[in-house]
Amino acid sequence: MTSLRHRLRDFIDIFSPRYCAVCGCRLNTTEQILCAGCRMRLPYMRIDDFYDNPISRLFWAKIPVEKAASFIHYKHDSDSHLLLMQLKYNHRPDIGRSMGEVMAQDLQRRGFFQDIDAIVPIPLHWKRFWKRGYNQSMQLAMGINKVTRIPILGKAVRRVRNNESQTSKSFQERMENVDDLFEAKPITPYRHILIVDDVLTTSATMLACAKALLDKNPGISMSILTLAKA
Ligand SMILES: [Zn+2]
Incomplete structure (x- = not known):
């Protein structure tokens, strides 16, 4: 400054x-x-190998994931919990943009964004968007874009169902609950997409979004980045 x-x-x-x-x-x-x-x-994850790590392994054999990373560990009753709560429920979109920038500065130094040609933030259902006033994943994407200049495809995916809270369900129930959660569009000419979300919990939502994109865009590559990993 x-x-x-x-x-x-x-x-x-x-x-x-x-x-x-x-x-x-x-x-x-x-x-x-x-x-x-x-x-x-902050409990930084410090992922060194973007191709083989606890995040990327969640998606192996399910979708063709290239790189994957989360920036911090998410723990209940911790600093990371407070930060995420402020971002989502206390009208602080600025936290998303700022953390997106911080995360992107760190990852860009280590080559994470090489070959990625567009960012897709996980969308909110319009009812939740209307209530919150912003999509926290879009705010993170805007911070990443500020550092990397990689374009954001804000309308590539639409959330067509407002699924209830996932926290009290089993893994199987969560997977069923996200069936047909998203609808995607063709995203030509982009070939390697970075899907961005605030917190990765079960991977079910991320998988549903990735599958919707793949369905309309066969053969694209995908990478995954979240601010936190529960
Ligand atoms: Zn402080």
Whole structure:
């Protein structure tokens, strides 16, 4: 940040102070979303091999996944839980954009985005979108786009059913519950898609979205990126 922008930020912070999304302490001029301490303490996954890791293995033999990564571990009653809750339920789309940027800066240094030519954020059902006012996965995609310039295909997939909460269901029930959850369009000329979501829990939603895309676009390659992994 230039010194002029620093001074402007200082000035704005006096009248409209910003607070850490996790611990609530006041942020200084150079901090975004999280204070330095909370940012350091986040439970980073630090995935080295993008082709063979606990995320990519969830999709083996189900869909043709090239690369897969999640940025942080999601644990209940932890800093990562607080961060995700703020992103989804406290009207903080800025957390999505900022974390998308942070995640993309780290992964770009390590070649994660090579060969990927478009980003597809997992869509919300329109009713949920209307209630929340934004799609947190789209916000993450916008942060990634800011760093990588990879285009976002925001209308490639539509969520046609508003599935109830997945948390109290068995894996089988979850898989059945996401059947026909999405409808996709042809995405020519794009050949390698990065599907982006906020949290990966059972992989059922991600799989349903990937299958919908494959159904309309046979032969495309897919990679997967989520902010957190439960
Ligand atoms: Zn903090």
